[in-house]
Amino acid sequence: NLQLPLATMLDLASGDMDPYALVVERRLSHMAEAYHDRAAVTAAAGEDPVIYRAYEADVPHEASQLVYRMTIIEPGRIGDEFYMTKGHHHVVDSGEFYLGTAGTGAVVMQTRSGEVRVEEMPPGRAVYVPPGWAHRSVNVGTEPFVFLAVFFGNAGHDYASIERDGFAVRVLADGDGYRVG
Ligand code: PAN
Numbered sequence: 001n002l003q004l005p006l007a008t009m010l011d012l013a014s015g016d017m018d019p020y021a022l023v024v025e026r027r028l029s030h031m032a033e034a035y036h037d038r039a040a041v042t043a044a045a046g047e048d049p050v051i052y053r054a055y056e057a058d059v060p061h062e063a064s065q066l067v068y069r070m071t072i073i074e075p076g077r078i079g080d081e082f083y084m085t086k087g088h089h090h091v092v093d094s095g096e097f098y099l100g101t102a103g104t105g106a107v108v109m110q111t112r113s114g115e116v117r118v119e120e121m122p123p124g125r126a127v128y129v130p131p132g133w134a135h136r137s138v139n140v141g142t143e144p145f146v147f148l149a150v151f152f153g154n155a156g157h158d159y160a161s162i163e164r165d166g167f168a169v170r171v172l173a174d175g176d177g178y179r180v181g
Pocket residue numbers: 026054069071085086087088096135136137149151157
């Protein structure tokens with residue numbers, strides 16, 4: 001009972017995936033504690049904007065499998081902090097392949113001992129996230145930021161440690177650009 005090959009259309013510009021097996025949609029209310037400007041969180045809470053979506057292909061979450069997802073982060077800010085993903089460690093420390101496909105964004109990576117790296121992901125720029133690095137993606141532009149992620153089927157997603165401790169740095173608006181503060 002070998003699995004059958006799977007083919008998927010990825011719209012690199014919009015992030016649409018066809019077919020997809022599941023979609024993750026996260027609004028501000030799913031991650032309100034992640035943003036540091038509490039007054040700005042309160043001001044945006046009524047509208048409860050969609051911050052990002054992710055489409056995933058129909059690949060089993062099992063060892064030896066490669067799961068792939070397209071993430072679309074909307075442009076926007078909560079106060080001076082750009083829209084971003086929740087961020088996570090993998091439960092089973094394992095590497096992940098990221099490829100920017102549209103818009104202007106970056107990935108913040110951090111080890112459990114607090115070492116931080118930030119890499120921009122313009123269209124065509126691949127970033128390898130090694131095992132042991134938590135990762136959060138951020139849209140620093142004015143258009144949707146789209147990227148592809150490929151990770152091990154048994155990687156698992158540990159959000160709890162990031163919900164508790166956050167990241168050591170924030171990506172903040174600075175004039176027309178951004179700064180890591
Ligand atoms: C990505 C992320 C996706 C959504 O596919 O899962 O961008 O971010 P959060 O999972 O942090 O909400 C990935 O890193 N997968 O392992």
